[in-house]
Amino acid sequence: MSIAPDAKLEWEIQHKHPLGFKARRGLNWFTVGLMYAMFYMCRYNFRFAGAGLREEFGWSTGDIANLAAWFSIAYGTGQLLNGLICDRIGGRASMLIGAIGSILINLVIGFSPWTSSFAAFAAMWMINGYIQAAGTPGMVKINAAWFNKNERGLFSGIFGFMIQSGQAMISMLAPWILAGFSFLAIVVGPGEWRMLFTIPPIFLGLVAIWFYFITAQSPDDAGFHGTIEDDVDNSAGTTVPVWESFKFVFSNPLVWFYAVAYGCTGAVRHAADQLSPLYFEDVLGFNMKTNLPLIASFTLVLVPIVAVCGSVMSGWASDRFFRGNRYPVAMVLYYGEAFVIAAATTVMALGLIGPTTLGILLGCLFLILIAVTANSTHSIVGAAAPVDIGGKKMAGFASGVIDSFQYYGAALGLFITGLMLDVSLPGNYTVWFGIMTCFAFFGGCAMLALLLRQRGKSLASRIVIAFMVLLVVGGATFGIQQYRSMKPVAIEHYIVTANEAFADNQIEAAADDAQRVLRLTPGQPDALRIVDSIHDTYVAAAQDAMAIGDATTAMKQAQSAINLKGRESTARQLLIDAKSLNKAQKDSAGTEATAAE
Numbered sequence: 001m002s003i004a005p006d007a008k009l010e011w012e013i014q015h016k017h018p019l020g021f022k023a024r025r026g027l028n029w030f031t032v033g034l035m036y037a038m039f040y041m042c043r044y045n046f047r048f049a050g051a052g053l054r055e056e057f058g059w060s061t062g063d064i065a066n067l068a069a070w071f072s073i074a075y076g077t078g079q080l081l082n083g084l085i086c087d088r089i090g091g092r093a094s095m096l097i098g099a100i101g102s103i104l105i106n107l108v109i110g111f112s113p114w115t116s117s118f119a120a121f122a123a124m125w126m127i128n129g130y131i132q133a134a135g136t137p138g139m140v141k142i143n144a145a146w147f148n149k150n151e152r153g154l155f156s157g158i159f160g161f162m163i164q165s166g167q168a169m170i171s172m173l174a175p176w177i178l179a180g181f182s183f184l185a186i187v188v189g190p191g192e193w194r195m196l197f198t199i200p201p202i203f204l205g206l207v208a209i210w211f212y213f214i215t216a217q218s219p220d221d222a223g224f225h226g227t228i229e230d231d232v233d234n235s236a237g238t239t240v241p242v243w244e245s246f247k248f249v250f251s252n253p254l255v256w257f258y259a260v261a262y263g264c265t266g267a268v269r270h271a272a273d274q275l276s277p278l279y280f281e282d283v284l285g286f287n288m289k290t291n292l293p294l295i296a297s298f299t300l301v302l303v304p305i306v307a308v309c310g311s312v313m314s315g316w317a318s319d320r321f322f323r324g325n326r327y328p329v330a331m332v333l334y335y336g337e338a339f340v341i342a343a344a345t346t347v348m349a350l351g352l353i354g355p356t357t358l359g360i361l362l363g364c365l366f367l368i369l370i371a372v373t374a375n376s377t378h379s380i381v382g383a384a385a386p387v388d389i390g391g392k393k394m395a396g397f398a399s400g401v402i403d404s405f406q407y408y409g410a411a412l413g414l415f416i417t418g419l420m421l422d423v424s425l426p427g428n429y430t431v432w433f434g435i436m437t438c439f440a441f442f443g444g445c446a447m448l449a450l451l452l453r454q455r456g457k458s459l460a461s462r463i464v465i466a467f468m469v470l471l472v473v474g475g476a477t478f479g480i481q482q483y484r485s486m487k488p489v490a491i492e493h494y495i496v497t498a499n500e501a502f503a504d505n506q507i508e509a510a511a512d513d514a515q516r517v518l519r520l521t522p523g524q525p526d527a528l529r530i531v532d533s534i535h536d537t538y539v540a541a542a543q544d545a546m547a548i549g550d551a552t553t554a555m556k557q558a559q560s561a562i563n564l565k566g567r568e569s570t571a572r573q574l575l576i577d578a579k580s581l582n583k584a585q586k587d588s589a590g591t592e593a594t595a596a597e
Contacts, residue, residue, distance in 0.1 A: 048170070099207075099208040262409070264442050445471070538571065
């Protein structure tokens with residue numbers, strides 16, 4: 001029994017197009033891909049800011065994970081709402097609106113005086129998440145009109161190259177920014193993480209202008225009428241009423257199987273992407289604030305490159321051998337991913353990953369292997385499957401629903417990971433790998449249930465679904481028990497290290513450990529004593545600096561005091577006074593320089 005001859009004939013028919021069509025589609029495809037890559041630059045800039053945020057504001061690893069989780073919730077919700085709107089206004093308008101909004105909010109974050117407030121930063125980053133969610137439905141909807149079903153897997157895989165290039169670009173640009181640079185009269189010192197939110201929007205703006213003039217919504221708009229056969233709805237046009245799209249997508253069971261699996265992709269992919277710089281710093285001992293080691297930069301650039309290879313191969317296989325069915329390939333990828341991350345969990349638990357030559361090589365290798373599998377499912381489940389389900393008219397909302405689950409899954413995974421990392425001992429990221437393993441295995445089960453259902457084995461499919469429910473209950477029970485057992489050990493450890501650091505006059509280390517204890521158990525006496533003492537030291541230093549007119553030192557010391565105690569700090573007025581003095585001194589210096597000329 002072989003379907004190879006029929007599949008080959010169908011493949012050849014689907015790939016015959018009129019003269020000039022492929023060149024015009026290639027230009028459109030490249031432009032849309034480049035635009036979406038720039039979206040990534042204004043999203044993945046956050047992960048490089050994490051180390052600087054921790055140092056400047058005293059936020060924990062769990063806080064950084066929670067910021068990424070809040071972004072994911074906003075992005076997922078935006079996918080649902082913007083997907084519906086995209087089907088109504090078209091993918092081109094959707095992407096342009098998203099680009100303009102993302103440029104503005106990134107610039108606000110970069111220049112805003114409120115970034116030191118966790119709540120304010122979280123709110124701004126959530127707004128960016130919602131606005132960025134206009135990009136994916138728009139991208140998917142445009143490509144839905146330009147590709148036949150049996151071309152979508154391969155081209156979604158190739159398109160993954162353009163998408164991941166944005167991640168590679170920010171991975172190369174961020175170290176240069178953080179190392180400090182000068183351009184004409186502009187001089188930026190090392191470690192200025194705010195510049196990560198001001199430079200990438202420039203690139204997005206330039207590409208948005210190119211996108212506006214080059215892209216066509218569909219082949220018909222470019223003069224190639226009737227070139228693509230849409231197996232869902234081949235009638236003219238690419239837009240549809242909101243209610244019609246809503247009914248069609250929500251009543252399609254395929255959407256929900258893919259959505260659950262894609263939630264697992266999001267949990268793995270975003271946990272790996274967003275927390276890897278902190279993992280480099282905490283486990284491998286790298287400096288991720290001002291001077292990224294070459295192997296860290298190389299790994300972060302290599303991750304999207306190898307991810308593209310996996311995306312292309314998985315997309316091609318689903319087109320060529322499975323007639324556009326994505327779930328068999330996705331199932332194999334999910335289970336393979338679970339095996340890889342389980343191996344990483346074991347190696348981490350054995351203490352083989354760490355700041356040694358072998359430990360660094362193993363640590364980087366596992367990140368690369370995770371990227372291959374996670375981004376392969378990202379391509380075929382997130383980019384190809386929604387187009388297959390919704391066609392050119394309803395791909396936007398189908399993509400929105402499925403992709404929203406990626407970010408809800410990411411939020412859940414990051415929230416759980418943040419909680420567990422806060423009760424983990426220094427340098428131990430075993431729970432990070434372990435949680436990703438669970439999500440990867442769960443995604444494989446979702447695709448197995450869909451495979452059985454599509455082959456008419458309903459009972460077997462329901463058994464797999466029941467098993468998945470048991471996995472959720474068992475995982476939650478085990479996770480809660482682990483958290484409760486790890487928490488007192490972590491509190492005891494960080495109390496001891498905080499006291500030792502304070503006795504040795506290692507102020508920053510003592511403050512970090514004491515604050516970590518207070519996040520786990522507010523009101524702990526020893527931690528409160530250390531924080532109060534260090535806070536008072538900072539306040540006194542700020543007052544002394546103000547007394548001699550040293551506004552720069554006063555601002556730094558006052559900000560350090562505020563970072564320790566937030567709204568409860570008595571240094572808030574000191575900081576305001578120091579900033580006023582600093583401004584007056586700069587204005588005076590400027591006036592004197594003008595007079596001298």
